[in-house]
Amino acid sequence: xxxxxxxxxxxxxxxxxxxxxxxxxxxxxxxxxxxxxxxxxxxxxxxxxxxxxxxxxxxxxxxxxxxxxxxxxxxxxxxxxxxxxxxxxxxxxxxxxxxxxxxxxxxxxxxxxxxxxxxxxxxxxxxxxxxxxxxx
Numbered sequence: 001x002x003x004x005x006x007x008x009x010x011x012x013x014x015x016x017x018x019x020x021x022x023x024x025x026x027x028x029x030x031x032x033x034x035x036x037x038x039x040x041x042x043x044x045x046x047x048x049x050x051x052x053x054x055x056x057x058x059x060x061x062x063x064x065x066x067x068x069x070x071x072x073x074x075x076x077x078x079x080x081x082x083x084x085x086x087x088x089x090x091x092x093x094x095x096x097x098x099x100x101x102x103x104x105x106x107x108x109x110x111x112x113x114x115x116x117x118x119x120x121x122x123x124x125x126x127x128x129x130x131x132x133x134x135x136x
Contacts, residue, residue, distance in 0.1 A: 021090035022107070029096050029116065032068065033060045036091035036104055043084060051084075052077035055091055057104055057114055069119030073104060073112045 027034045036057050043051035054075040059068040073091070078084050093105035101122065102114040113122040 022092040024091055024094050027094050027096050031062050033062050034102055036094050038088060038090055053088055055106060057102060059119060071114055071119045071121055
């Protein structure tokens with residue numbers, strides 16, 4: 001009986017997928033909504049050598065709903081020998097400090113600081129993957 005229970009327990013765990021990414025609430029300051037997310041590229045047969053994802057932060061004017069800026073925080077190519085979804089790194093923390101700087105942390109503990117007015121990436125304080133200091 002114990003063997004049967006252990007078999008079902010381990011089979012269920014082995015089939016478990018990654019949990020849903022954390023929901024990071026928007027930060028609203030002076031009529032601007034700041035949100036984070038990741039964007040995945042397609043891994044079809046034409047892009048298999050360069051498919052991956054990037055993490056970003058975006059500022060949107062709440063009155064007009066126009067995007068003021070979007071800044072890439074990090075990017076990473078997928079290892080096509082592994083499942084793609086387990087390689088995604090999602091932002092999981094967002095706040096604005098007294099200096100009007102956005103502090104963003106991803107689920108691996110890397111931390112990024114972005115100027116809330118301009119969207120300029122000021123510093124990746126500690127990053128496991130290379131930050132991409134350009135806006136999209």
